[in-house]
Amino acid sequence: MxxxxxxxxxxxxxxxxxxxxxxxxxxxxxxxxxxxxxxxxxxxxxxxxxxxxxxxxxxxxxxxxxxxxxxxxxxxxxxxxxxxxxxxxxxxxxxxxxxxxxxxxxxxxxxxxxxxxxxxxxxxxxxxxxxxxxxxxxxxxxxPKPEKIKEEQSTESEYRVRYLDIDTNLHVNNSKYLDWSVDTLDYEFLTTHKLTHLTIKFEKEVYYGHQIKSQMSLLENETGQFISAHRIMTGEVVNSEASMTWEKIEKESSR
Amino acid sequence: MxxxxxxxxxxxxxxxxxxxxxxxxxxxxxxxxxxxxxxxxxxxxxxxxxxxxxxxxxxxxxxxxxxxxxxxxxxxxxxxxxxxxxxxxxxxxxxxxxxxxxxxxxxxxxxxxxxxxxxxxxxxxxxxxxxxxxxxxxxxxxxPKPEKIKEEQSTESEYRVRYLDIDTNLHVNNSKYLDWSVDTLDYEFLTTHKLTHLTIKFEKEVYYGHQIKSQMSLLENETGQFISAHRIMTGEVVNSEASMTWEKIEKESSR
Missing domain, CATH: 3.10.129.10 (Hotdog Thioesterase)
Structure with missing residues (x-):
């Protein structure tokens, strides 16, 4: 077989x-x-x-x-x-x-x-x-488990779930959690770093009309990589946890 | 030629x-x-x-x-x-x-x-x-010019421009204006009507970090179609005007 x-x-x-x-x-x-x-x-x-x-x-x-x-x-x-x-x-x-x-x-x-x-x-x-x-x-x-968010240094943004966030399963499509997460990082960071690793765990569905919080904390590790930890929440409910590893883009790269 | x-x-x-x-x-x-x-x-x-x-x-x-x-x-x-x-x-x-x-x-x-x-x-x-x-x-x-919004019966939603709304021209991609516009219509309307016509006119670019207002008014015309008029604004600046024609989805349709 x-x-x-x-x-x-x-x-x-x-x-x-x-x-x-x-x-x-x-x-x-x-x-x-x-x-x-x-x-x-x-x-x-x-x-x-x-x-x-x-x-x-x-x-x-x-x-x-x-x-x-x-x-x-x-x-x-x-x-x-x-x-x-x-x-x-x-x-x-x-x-x-x-x-x-x-x-x-x-x-x-x-x-x-x-x-x-x-x-x-x-x-x-x-x-x-x-x-x-x-x-x-x-x-x-x-x-693998995502890195936990560092509460004391986390920032957050709010998003209202839009019609186009919903897929045929009538809940927010998994990819939208990534958009909400990436969007908490700032423009300068996103244009000078590249994503090399992502771990995400989905806990609870999010539905149309929900207001979610996208929380994030960012740390540099001993090898010079940045680890962003992410959490999507609806009220006190955790909808997902994720972490992403980022590396600085070398100047000679085509980016 | x-x-x-x-x-x-x-x-x-x-x-x-x-x-x-x-x-x-x-x-x-x-x-x-x-x-x-x-x-x-x-x-x-x-x-x-x-x-x-x-x-x-x-x-x-x-x-x-x-x-x-x-x-x-x-x-x-x-x-x-x-x-x-x-x-x-x-x-x-x-x-x-x-x-x-x-x-x-x-x-x-x-x-x-x-x-x-x-x-x-x-x-x-x-x-x-x-x-x-x-x-x-x-x-x-x-x-063709888009239908004008009816000020007295318009509703509005606010959106913050996200990193992923920006295209290689370093402004909000034209398609995102449509997402902001469609999102002002409610779930029930969007799942029971189909879009048959769109006219959109872009006036001023929108940039990263801007907070925009997506305004909309909805009217039924004499032939039973719905016309939604849309306007995207940054403060007092009009970024785009659009109108869309919608028809009720027949029950026997595959939708």
Whole structure:
């Protein structure tokens, strides 16, 4: 039994990039998620098939490692495969290759099945995952935890959830949490640093009309990297925690 | 001399769609602009070539007519061509065809050349437009004016410009004005009505860190259509005016 590897090509559009023509982290994640959605669809267990059972995939956490970020107009290749599953979780990985075939991004993620009506996680159903040919394994995979926010030096911004933040699961799309998080860093920082690592854990859904707080603290570590810790909150409820590693962009870089 | 028609294919990704899986108006515009950018690039007068001259294309106004809006996962085709130009303006049109080759969207737009440093419009330079083989015509084309907002019944929402709202021209990307405008309409209206026409006119650039007001008034016309009039303002400065025509979605529609 060979795990199904899915491959998808994508041209990076200018509107998926920031002012420096670099693919944004939220769009990078969207492009990877699109690939896993396409694989599911091709195997007959896409969103529509799941919706008929009253189910939907939700993402619980992911880590992304970025060697170099694709830029506008480049043709990239995304591969993805389910790694294993257990009673409650499915593990999936992604690789992104740049225009000359170099591996530039790797990611690992944990998915669960949501009962769309009850908004509760349900047991993974064999017929939903069988087509991916990933092994069942009782073992829970330990996933990295985001760095905790430093309360005493955190800053925060407020955002009202917009209509266009909502996806077909009728909650805020996971990529929007990244937009809210990145936006707490200032312009000067964002244009002089590059993101090399992201870990995010989703705790509670956010819905249309909610007012959220995006909190952030920033620290420099002993190797000169910056670690930003992020938390999205609705009132006293924690919706997500994340941390990002940033490195200073060298002057000779093309950025 | 034959005007160059450029053709580009695009697969509508889930993250370009709203909760009902319909391509959003801002992403539709982005996809069209991407096609014109690709044409310019192919003809050797792309963004990078213009940037070397200290120039950039900016869009001053567009109208979009939507017969039916593409949905997630569909493969669409975009064609675009320069129509004519004069001392200050270039006119361009777009057609979008759905998966079965039916024309579903048409758009007309006016572009101008910006001196990126001085933030001023400059005369259209022959060498920049010659490759498109569109005719020079002294005649200014009259473009439709958006409906005016009804002050006495308008509502408004405030938005702070985010880092990711900024494009390579270092101002808010034109599509973000549409997001701010659409977001003033409520959830119930947006899920029961479809956009059939848009006219937008850009007056003044918006920059990073600005706080904008998105104002809107909504009226039903004699044929049962709804017209929403929109205005984006920074303090007392009008940044853009727009109007949109909406029709009730029939129950038997797939939405």
């Amino acid at each position: 060979e795990t199904q590897i899915f491959e998808s090509e994508h041209q990076v559009n200018y509107y998926e990039c920031d002012a420096s023509q670099q693919l944004t982290i939220s769009m990078l994640v969207n492009i990877m998620m699109q690939a896993s959605g396409e694989q599911s669809h091709e195997l007959g267990v896409g969103d529509e098939a799941l919706a008929k059972k009253g189910l939907a995939w939700i993402v619980l956490q992911y880590t992304v490692d970025i060697k170099h970020i694709p830029t506008a107009h480049q043709k990239i290749k995304v591969t993805t495969q389910a790694l294993s599953y257990n009673k409650l979780f499915c593990y999936r990985e992604f690789n992104v290759y740049d225009e000359i075939g170099q591996l530039c991004v790797t990611a690992k993620s944990t998915f669960a099945l949501l009962d769309s009506e009850k908004r509760k996680m349900v047991r993974i159903q064999d017929e939903v995952v069988a087509p991916f040919k990933a092994p069942f394994s009782k073992r829970l995979i330990r996933t | 034959e005007t160059q028609i450029f053709e580009s294919e695009h697969q509508v990704n889930y993250y370009e769609c709203d909760a009902s899986q319909q391509l959003t108006i801002s992403m539709l515009v982005n996809i069209m602009m991407q096609a014109s950018g690709e044409q310019s690039h192919e003809l050797g007068v792309g963004d990078e070539a213009l940037a070397k001259k200290g120039l950039a294309w900016i869009v001053l106004q567009y109208t979009v007519d939507i017969k039916h809006i593409p949905t997630a996962h569909q493969k669409i085709k975009v064609t675009t061509q320069a129509l004519s130009y004069n001392k200050l303006f270039c006119y361009r049109e777009f057609n979008v065809y759905d998966e079965i080759g039916q024309l579903c969207v048409t758009a007309k737009s006016t572009f101008a050349l910006l001196d990126s440093e001085k933030r001023k419009m400059v005369r259209i330079q022959d060498e920049v437009v010659a490759p498109f083989k569109a005719p020079f015509s002294k005649r200014l084309i009259r473009t």
